[in-house]
Amino acid sequence: MTSSNLFGPGDPAEPPGPGQGRLGRPLGPIVAGCPAEHRAWLELVREAYLESGLTMTVLSGRVHMARSKISELMSGRRYPHWELLLTIAAELRLPAGPLYRLWRQAAPEIRRKSRAWSAETAATVAVQYSPPLHHNGFRDLTESGYRFYAGVFLTDPARTAAVDETYDQLWLAWAKALSSPDIRRHGWGVLRTSVMSRAPHIDNCPHFLHTAFDTLALHNLSGLEHAQAASEQLAETQDLFRAMSRLPAPQLDVIVLRFLGGMTEEEVSDLLGVPLAAVRSDERHATRFLENVLCPPPDTEGTLS
Known part of the structure; x- marks a missing residue:
């Protein structure tokens, strides 16, 4: 069974509608x-608050916390203690397990070493909350592709952090993921945001020369027919990666998965949650761009007829 059959529209757990007349x-x-x-x-906490229909005054009364403190939390002005965030999450019906891991990963280093951020707390949260069955199934189907993609742009521990953050974000808003037009496309968007927020950029383009060279899949570049022929004329393969970094996001993702990851068109389509025709179109346009950059046509200006 493919992921599109297992996680399609019509699955249960529809998210609550936004509050009316707030x-x-x-x-x-x-x-x-x-x-x-x-x-x-x-x-995700802010989205849950907006969808709950609660006002700041009502939430303040329920969690016995000043509105000013909740406002600071919701705006990101101050990083909250876990106990405070957990109280709010309970009112918003957010699962504590993934929220704790996301919160702990983002916590300032000095607070990670304090007693309130102890490993015992993490273990307790993990025991009390386990992912939904569909979430585990989705992770089984996508994790290897997600880890490969993240590894092209990041090295550990950033790669592992990006992938784990992706699945925790999906779990935290699992109802929203299930109600999306295609959960695979939704999940890929979450992963890509997580990876690119950590990847170094030069002129707004992801810089992945060193990480890409470190991937074993680099040897699969021979499958890129036209770009391979062009790259053979260059002193270094680095020029190919620089050109790839300038591709639009959908084209870059297809090229990375197809020719660095060695995936088939069907596998790329299934992982990204996009039609096969879109994969082929993105590959065609990307290859043409790389051809033009790496092996431009000769300048005929001024030649004699």
């Missing part, structure tokens, strides 16, 4: 400069 001051934006790892869980 009173009180609207939720302010997340502060500028909030780190990506902090945003990974904060944005």
